[in-house]
Amino acid sequence: MLPADPRLPVNLRREAAALASTWSPRVVAEVNGQFVKVARVRGEFVWHAHEGEDELFLVLDGRLRLRFEDRTVELGPGDCAVVPRGVRHNPQCDGEVLLALFEPKATAHTGDVVSDRARSIEEQLR
Amino acid sequence: MLPADPRLPVNLRREAAALASTWSPRVVAEVNGQFVKVARVRGEFVWHAHEGEDELFLVLDGRLRLRFEDRTVELGPGDCAVVPRGVRHNPQCDGEVLLALFEPKATAHTGDVVSDRARSIEEQLR
Numbered sequence: 001m002l003p004a005d006p007r008l009p010v011n012l013r014r015e016a017a018a019l020a021s022t023w024s025p026r027v028v029a030e031v032n033g034q035f036v037k038v039a040r041v042r043g044e045f046v047w048h049a050h051e052g053e054d055e056l057f058l059v060l061d062g063r064l065r066l067r068f069e070d071r072t073v074e075l076g077p078g079d080c081a082v083v084p085r086g087v088r089h090n091p092q093c094d095g096e097v098l099l100a101l102f103e104p105k106a107t108a109h110t111g112d113v114v115s116d117r118a119r120s121i122e123e124q125l126r
Numbered sequence: 127m128l129p130a131d132p133r134l135p136v137n138l139r140r141e142a143a144a145l146a147s148t149w150s151p152r153v154v155a156e157v158n159g160q161f162v163k164v165a166r167v168r169g170e171f172v173w174h175a176h177e178g179e180d181e182l183f184l185v186l187d188g189r190l191r192l193r194f195e196d197r198t199v200e201l202g203p204g205d206c207a208v209v210p211r212g213v214r215h216n217p218q219c220d221g222e223v224l225l226a227l228f229e230p231k232a233t234a235h236t237g238d239v240v241s242d243r244a245r246s247i248e249e250q251l252r
Contacts, residue, residue, distance in 0.1 A: 006208035007194060012184070013204045031182040031208050032230055034160060056157040058138070060204065068133060078139045078186065082132035082157050102228065104158055 002030060013060045016040050016098035025101060027124050037101040037124060047090045053104045055083045062097035066090075128156060139186040142166050142224035151227060153250050163227040163250060173216045181209045181229045188223035192216075 003010060010028045016038035019026055023045060029036035041064070057066065058080040066073050066081060067090045075081055083089045105121070129136060136154050142164035145152055149171060155162035167190070183192065184206040192199050192207060193216045201207055209215045231247070 006180075006210055007192065007197070007199055007213075009199055009201045009205040009207045011202075011204050012206060029182065029206060029208055031180045031228055032160060034158060034228075036182065036206065036228075054132075054157045056155065056162065066133065071133070073133055073135055075135045076137075078137050079135040080138060080155060080162065081135045082155055084132055087133075102157055102160075102162075 002027060006030065012036075012038055012058075012100045013098055016060055016100070022096075024119050025124050027121075030105070033105055034102055035105050035124075037103070039099050039101060040096065041091060041093060041099065042096045044092045045090055047088055049086055049088045050083075050103070051086055053106070054085050056102040057081055057083070057091070058100040058102070060098040060100060062093060062095055064097045064099060065092045067092055128153060132156070138162075138164055138184075138226045139224055142186055142226070148222075150245050151250050153247075156231070159231055160228055161231050161250075163229070165225050165227060166222065167217060167219060167225065168222045170218045171216055173214055175212055175214045176209075176229070177212055179230045179232070180211050181227060183207055183209070183217070184226040184228070186224040186226060188219060188221055190223045190225060191218045193218055 015028050019040040022040050022042050025037040025039040027035045027037050057075060059075040059077055061077055064075045066075065069088055073081055141154050145166040148166050148168050151163040151165040153161045153163050183201060185201040185203055187203055190201045195214055199207055
């Protein structure tokens with residue numbers, strides 16, 4: 001849920017840790033038509049791409065592997081990386097990972113893939 | 127400087143800590159026409175506003191006060207806050223603070239204020 005006043009501090013790690021479900025991003029801030037979301041993840045997501053938007057991953061806690069078709073990069077706490085638009089990727093991790101995501105308001109987090117992992121923007125704004 | 131491949135991890139805290147000068151943001155990533163910048167700051171900046179853009183502050187280390195005309199908010203590590211477009215603000219801190227900023231590529235970091243603190247985008251991309 002967006003804070004009533006966008007100037008009020010939001011602790012990304014605390015918001016991510018408080019999420020009841022894994023792979024269910026929650027919107028915590030809005031800036032220039034982009035959403036800042038937090039997520040708590042574990043295991044593997046789904047291979048997908050976002051055709052029209054880049055997606056920034058920022059790891060808050062744990063270690064996340066971003067698998068691409070030609071390489072895999074590993075992000076630790078404080079590391080960020082950008083998945084360019086159109087690039088197929090699949091986030092994975094062994095233990096639990098807390099992360100923040102920066103993406104346009106319109107981005108579906110499963111991209112072009114229809115998945116039961118998909119959460120609507122309305123769900124993400126709750 | 128932007129990484130050669132945007133998918134390569136960038137550690138925000140390490141990039142901010144490595145900056146030679148305070149109040150001289152450095153661009154470390156680009157996502158959907160927005161820049162992610164890091165900065166190392168100490169003391170007080172200047173009162174200013176960005177007429178057309180929101181600005182997100184994310185504190186990586188230390189404690190930052192965001193002064194507004196009607197209130198002051200304090201951000202600790204992992205806290206973020208958004209300064210809405212047109213809102214006058216002045217970042218301040220006692221000790222040193224490492225932070226990340228998310229703002230459109232066009233944003234001048236001193237906003238509407240002509241200041242010797244202003245750094246050109248070319249300087250911020252070095």
